[in-house]
Amino acid sequence: MRSAAATARTGADDGLSPTGAAAPPDDPEADIAEARIKARMLARRQALLNGPILPTMLKLAIPxxxxxxxxxxxxxxxxxxxxxxxxxxxxxxxxxxxxxxxxxxxxxxxxxxxxxxxxxxxxxxxxxxxxxxxxxxxxxxxxxxxxxxxxxxxxxxxxxxxxxxxxxxxxxxxxxxxxxxxxxxxxxxxxxxxxxxxxxxxxxxxxxxxxxxxxxxxxxxxxxxxxxxxxxxxxxxxxxxxxxxxxxxxxxxxxxxxxxxxxxxxxxxxxxxxxxxxxxxxxxxxxxLSAVGTIQANLTVILVTGIVGLFGTNAIAGYGIASRLDYILIPLLFSLGTAALTMVGTNFGAGQVARAERIAWIGAFFAAGITELIGVTAAIFPRAWLSLFSTEPTVLATGELYLHTVAPFYGIFGFGMLLYFAG
Known part of the structure; x- marks a missing residue:
């Protein structure tokens, strides 16, 4: 005696629905719509498995x-x-x-x-x-x-x-x-x-x-x-x-x-x-494991903010507006990262491990280049960002110190984040 699952799989061959009732007559428009969906699915999968890596990644990331x-x-x-x-x-x-x-x-x-x-x-x-x-x-x-x-x-x-x-x-x-x-x-x-x-x-x-x-x-x-x-x-x-x-x-x-x-x-x-x-x-x-990393990162931000606060209101204000630039990088890296994740996962599932690794490295170096460019620019011209929020000299001095110290290393942040998503 066939199982319900087997009946469901072979119902079309019997002319019956999975419940045993007569199957509805073919609907040409529904068949065309289903064919279009399958064609889109196949085209998308082929692009992920065989398309040019960086253009495909950017196409996924831009929206x-x-x-x-x-x-x-x-x-x-x-x-x-x-x-x-x-x-x-x-x-x-x-x-x-x-x-x-x-x-x-x-x-x-x-x-x-x-x-x-x-x-x-x-x-x-x-x-x-x-x-x-x-x-x-x-x-x-x-x-x-x-x-x-x-x-x-x-x-x-x-x-x-x-x-x-x-x-x-x-x-x-x-x-x-x-x-x-x-x-x-x-x-x-x-x-x-x-x-x-x-x-x-x-x-x-x-x-x-x-x-x-x-x-x-x-x-x-x-x-x-x-x-x-x-x-x-x-x-x-x-x-x-x-x-x-x-x-x-x-x-x-x-x-x-x-x-x-x-x-x-x-x-x-x-x-x-x-x-x-x-x-x-x-x-x-x-x-x-990713959630644990997220908790750790947020706790770190809270603890560092508390430590900087020991140096006074102007220090925490300068640190706050300077470090806000760090968060501007997150939407960019999240978008590139999720695109890399999709491409790596699809290729890994299809057994194309070498291509999955190549996608990870290309994405990581591209992200490092973009974020390093932002970081170097911020380190050279820190007031272009800081003056949007404050004109207080002490606040600006603290913000400049932060960007001079941290921003040149944005490229490492971008590189690591992309490998994290790919992994």
Whole structure:
């Protein structure tokens, strides 16, 4: 007696659906659409396996670069809107920012890197069904990690922000913003991991489009909810949090809808039987170690900031505006890195190990060249960056010292980050 799986595989030959009912008549338009999807999948896979390395990498990276740059600008704009609520509100949001960045970096580059890697290797090996199942397992992990972050913030947020210096109105602003944002933590994880799955399949356009369009919804919604307008009440600093949650809710629904439609390389199967410890472990085997690295990096930033603060307000201000240039490199390196990850994973899955290694080295040297150029320019002309934020001589002197010391080594940072993603 045949199993259900065998029936499902041979239903087309029997003229029956997997349930045993008569199969629907052929739909020529559906067949044409399916053929086009398969042709796109094949063309994308061939480009990853046989195309010119650097042009293919840049083609994958550019949509993500554009989106992350816009995302950074929107974050600056949100801070600008909050500043009108006063220093306490601005300081309160600033205390939450490192924790929010930790979650975003873990979901995008940490666990998200594990998702992209697993999907790329599955597709490179020609295992389309396994790649689809990985999308479902990624969704499960997104919900789990989102709940963990929400619970951690609700239980320990007050103590953390108080330890970082939050008191009185500043602490109240921190909690108002954080409680709102982290209530939707699962949505952040869902968007990040589903987008990572698509990038692992070589599709950078759809996640880029979802994020790009959503940001232009977030940009006007944030001030409307902060200050109130028409039917919208004035929510203050919590309004900024509500706008962020609304943005991720829309993004999650759009990505789930796209992956359920079957119009792309990947499809999201809503079948609990496809949730497997093996697939979860495949994601976490790569993503778990990456997440540990992300935690370490964020803790290092917090500790160094605290140490610099011992030298006074001007020192920490100079260090802060100078080191902000370091973060400008992250969108560029993340975009190039995820492109390299997709190409390396696909080639590794297809058994083309030598080409995978060549991709890693080409990406690393290209990233080193770009970041070193930025670093040398900043070291020679530090005030071109610093004067955008301050004219205080002591602040500028500290910032110049930082850039003279650190910026010449940006190339090493870029080189290491690309090899990290490729690995």
């Amino acid at each position: 993500t670069v554009v989106v992350l740059v816009v995302q950074t600008l929107v974050g600056v704009a949100e801070t600008y809107f909050v500043s009108f609520l006063g220093t306490d509100a601005l300081a309160g949001v600033a205390l939450v920012f490192p924790v929010l960045m930790l979650m975003q970096m873990m979901s995008n580059g940490g666990i998200g890197g594990g998702v992209a890697s697993a999907v790329a290797r599955a597709l490179g090996a020609g295992h389309k069904d396994e790649a689809d199942a990985l999308v479902l397992n990624a969704l499960v992990l997104a919900v789990v990690f989102g709940v963990v972050f929400s619970a951690a913030e609700f239980l320990g947020g007050s103590a953390l922000y108080r330890a970082l210096g939050g008191q009185g109105a500043t602490l109240a602003a921190s909690l108002a913003y954080a409680d709102t944002v982290f209530a939707g933590a699962a949505l952040v994880w869902i968007v990040s991991l589903l987008a990572a799955a698509l990038r692992g399949a070589g599709n950078t356009v759809v996640p880029a489009a979802v994020i790009f369009i959503g940001l232009f919804v977030l940009l006007p919604l944030s001030p409307i909810l902060i200050f109130g307008w028409g039917p919208f009440p004035r929510l203050g600093v919590a309004g900024a949090g509500v706008a962020v949650v609304a943005y991720y809710l829309v993004g999650a629904l759009v990505l789930i809808g796209y992956l359920r439609s079957g119009r792309g390389t990947l499809r999201l199967p809503l079948d609990v039987r496809r949730i497997e410890w093996r697939l979860l472990a495949d994601i976490l085997r790569v993503g778990g």
